[in-house]
Amino acid sequence: MNLLNFIVRRLLLMVLVLFGVLCIVFIIANVIPADPIGALLGGNAPPEVVDEYKKKLGLDKPLAERFVSYLLGVLRGDLGVSFRTNRPVLEDIKKFFPATMELAIAATILSVILGIWLGVASAVNRNKGIDHFARVFSILGVSMPVFWTGLLLLLIFYYKLDILPGPGRLDIFLTPPKRITGSIVIDSLLTGNWEALKNGLLHLIMPAFVLGYSATASIARITRASMLDVLRQEYITTARSKGLEERKVVRNHALRNALIPTVTIIGLTFGSLLEGAVLTETVFSWPGLGRYITNGYLVLDYPAVMGGTLYIAFIYSLVNLIVDIIYAFLDPRMRV
Amino acid sequence: MEDSKLLSVRNLRVIFRTYRGIVKALNGVNFEIGREEFVGIVGETGCGKSVTALSIMRLIQQPGEIIDGEIIFDGTDLLKLSEDDMRKVRGKEIAMIFQEPKVSLNPVLKVGTQLKEAVSIADGIPQKSREAEEKVMDILDAVGLPDPKGLMNKYPHELSGGMAQRVMIAMGLLKKPKLLIADEPTSALDVTIQAQILNLIKDLVSKFRTSVLFITHDLGVVAEYSDRVVIMYAGNVVEIGDVYTIFRNPVHPYTKGLLNAVPRIGQREPLETIPGIVPDLVHPPSGCRFHPRCSKAMEVCSKEFPEMVEVEKDHFVACHLFTRGEKNG
Ligand SMILES: Nc1ncnc2c1ncn2[C@@H]1O[C@H](COP(=O)(O)OP(=O)(O)OP(=O)(O)O)[C@@H](O)[C@H]1O
Numbered sequence: 182m183n184l185l186n187f188i189v190r191r192l193l194l195m196v197l198v199l200f201g202v203l204c205i206v207f208i209i210a211n212v213i214p215a216d217p218i219g220a221l222l223g224g225n226a227p228p229e230v231v232d233e234y235k236k237k238l239g240l241d242k243p244l245a246e247r248f249v250s251y252l253l254g255v256l257r258g259d260l261g262v263s264f265r266t267n268r269p270v271l272e273d274i275k276k277f278f279p280a281t282m283e284l285a286i287a288a289t290i291l292s293v294i295l296g297i298w299l300g301v302a303s304a305v306n307r308n309k310g311i312d313h314f315a316r317v318f319s320i321l322g323v324s325m326p327v328f329w330t331g332l333l334l335l336l337i338f339y340y341k342l343d344i345l346p347g348p349g350r351l352d353i354f355l356t357p358p359k360r361i362t363g364s365i366v367i368d369s370l371l372t373g374n375w376e377a378l379k380n381g382l383l384h385l386i387m388p389a390f391v392l393g394y395s396a397t398a399s400i401a402r403i404t405r406a407s408m409l410d411v412l413r414q415e416y417i418t419t420a421r422s423k424g425l426e427e428r429k430v431v432r433n434h435a436l437r438n439a440l441i442p443t444v445t446i447i448g449l450t451f452g453s454l455l456e457g458a459v460l461t462e463t464v465f466s467w468p469g470l471g472r473y474i475t476n477g478y479l480v481l482d483y484p485a486v487m488g489g490t491l492y493i494a495f496i497y498s499l500v501n502l503i504v505d506i507i508y509a510f511l512d513p514r515m516r517v
Numbered sequence: 518m519e520d521s522k523l524l525s526v527r528n529l530r531v532i533f534r535t536y537r538g539i540v541k542a543l544n545g546v547n548f549e550i551g552r553e554e555f556v557g558i559v560g561e562t563g564c565g566k567s568v569t570a571l572s573i574m575r576l577i578q579q580p581g582e583i584i585d586g587e588i589i590f591d592g593t594d595l596l597k598l599s600e601d602d603m604r605k606v607r608g609k610e611i612a613m614i615f616q617e618p619k620v621s622l623n624p625v626l627k628v629g630t631q632l633k634e635a636v637s638i639a640d641g642i643p644q645k646s647r648e649a650e651e652k653v654m655d656i657l658d659a660v661g662l663p664d665p666k667g668l669m670n671k672y673p674h675e676l677s678g679g680m681a682q683r684v685m686i687a688m689g690l691l692k693k694p695k696l697l698i699a700d701e702p703t704s705a706l707d708v709t710i711q712a713q714i715l716n717l718i719k720d721l722v723s724k725f726r727t728s729v730l731f732i733t734h735d736l737g738v739v740a741e742y743s744d745r746v747v748i749m750y751a752g753n754v755v756e757i758g759d760v761y762t763i764f765r766n767p768v769h770p771y772t773k774g775l776l777n778a779v780p781r782i783g784q785r786e787p788l789e790t791i792p793g794i795v796p797d798l799v800h801p802p803s804g805c806r807f808h809p810r811c812s813k814a815m816e817v818c819s820k821e822f823p824e825m826v827e828v829e830k831d832h833f834v835a836c837h838l839f840t841r842g843e844k845n846g
């Protein structure tokens with residue numbers, strides 16, 4: 182298949198998916214029997230104030246009209262104004278998204294390194310200690326809810342042992358680096374603020390681990406299975422029969438072959454990291470988009486919730502599209 | 518006389534621990550290979566030919582285990598060597614090639630890289646050196662591959678089966694080993710290519726004075742290329758002799774059956790096959806493992822394991838038809 186053709190088709194599909202997400206988000210936000218004005222003003226506000234607010238927020242118009250004007254706004258890049266912060270939702274997203282991105286990327290890096298290492302180690306030492314450990318670790322990884330793991334780790338490493346910092350992106354008394362990209366790590370690197378860098382990285386460890394835990398588990402399991410399969414292949418026997426050390430057989434001959442299926446799963450897990458970000462950010466008071474959406478929900482701030490969700494769906498589709506294009510490019514059968 | 522042999526396999530026992538039970542894959546295998554000798558191993562599928570080959574290289578992997586025996590190679594018992602010393606034997610003294618040349622080469626590494634790695638291990642020179650490169654080019658030339666330079670930059674999937682097997686032969690023989698183990702090296706190739714590859718192996722081993730352990734199903738190939746033949750059945754060697762003896766005067770009932778099963782040109786009557794099936798090696802038959810299928814089976818056959826005896830000079834057989842006389846006498 183032609184690569185360009187493929188990309189165009191995937192782009193059209195992506196638009197369709199995003200439209201679907203928009204519809205669902207809009208319907209859920211507007212049809213559930215909750216009262217955003219009440220949440221905003223409290224139950225005892227006088228009726229005329231309520232009416233005034235309804236008008237101001239555009240809630241007095243019919244549903245269909247509201248949908249069309251929201252859709253047209255989205256197409257222009259206008260996600261509306263947050264009830265709660267009174268700022269354009271897109272501005273808020275720009276402010277909060279870098280923190281989410283930083284967390285998701287840290288989680289990806291951590292889960293890729295840890296997952297591949299664990300998978301390889303348990304395949305090479307099949308049915309030995311590390312393999313049993315990895316099995317238990319993986320089962321917990323896919324079965325423990327994110328908030329539970331998060332709270333547990335906070336309890337152990339912050340509250341009891343006090344070897345890792347608690348919630349937030351930086352210690353409170355520390356001045357954050359000048360905002361350039363919005364990522365603490367990158368900004369403190371750019372400004373040469375080593376103290377903030379170290380502190381920021383320490384703050385990243387636990388949330389990144391928690392967010393990446395289930396991805397780590399999947400990567401470890403896939404890598405183990407494919408490594409075991411590769412180690413049974415004839416070319417591995419050939420490599421051994423040359424008199425190569427087992428360490429080099431694994432590193433130079435088996436690993437590259439074993440990682441091919443792993444790459445697939447890495448693309449898939451990045452998307453799910455964005456979902457997990459909502460809960461992780463809440464547990465770790467991480468000022469990212471996930472927490473922005475959660476906080477929006479608590480006060481029925483629909484524009485924030487809709488805009489934030491749509492934005493995450495957009496990034497998710499974009500990442501998947503990029504991953505698919507990379508496969509199409511790598512898989513020789515796709516090359517015409 | 519014993520010491521003049523390049524390889525003596527004695528009482529080799531190998532098992533595989535599987536969920537079904539313990540597979541008694543090799544049940545005391547004995548044979549020898551002389552210097553510059555071409556020995557063929559023949560037997561039905563599953564009789565333990567590949568396991569024997571891998572045991573000599575000490576490359577039996579989990580869940581397999583060599584539980585008993587000696588593998589005396591050039592005067593030392595390989596089973597007693599440390600892993601490091603065994604690696605040196607693999608790197609320099611014994612080479613191995615396999616049935617499916619295309620899957621025997623690593624798909625993600627260039628042909629040249631894989632060959633240079635072998636040179637570097639065998640000769641202790643850096644893999645990236647000019648010297649390694651030249652040695653590889655020489656051997657590629659010797660195995661009759663055109664354009665060695667271009668070939669070194671190719672990936673295995675760009676080669677035909679015959680070319681890939683030539684690369685494997687090059688990889689094995691560049692260390693000028695004392696022993697080449699070839700596990701059905703031509704079964705996966707076209708008939709015309711088969712003959713070329715076999716002749717190439719034959720030429721090169723006589724040039725490098727390498728002994729060969731040649732595993733095959735093809736009795737025709739054995740007849741044409743081997744000096745001696747080892748017949749295996751269900752984890753045992755049942756008959757050994759030079760190629761003329763085995764083909765003209767086979768004495769073990771299994772060998773006779775095997776030879777009768779070979780189609781001859783112009784043959785009209787249906788092939789005679791050995792009745793019965795290959796036994797399950799988790800629960801192998803007692804005594805002589807061939808007894809359930811043997812038309813000559815006697816009472817003793819299911820009770821006692823037949824030891825190998827020399828029926829005439831250099832012609833050995835493991836069958837009670839021949840041990841019985843000895844015992845009585
Ligand atoms: N990894 C393994 N796990 C379990 N059993 C095995 C394993 N490898 C070999 N075996 C058993 O050992 C026995 C001998 O196998 P082997 O591969 O040596 O047969 P073979 O003579 O080479 O057959 P073929 O002609 O099909 O190559 C078989 O019964 C097989 O089931």
Ligand code: SF4
Nearest residue numbers: 805808811818836837
């Ligand atoms: S020992 Fe008995 S069963 Fe085995 S081959 Fe000889 S005669 Fe047949």
Ligand SMILES: [Mg+2]
Nearest residue numbers: 566567568700
């Ligand atoms: Mg075999």
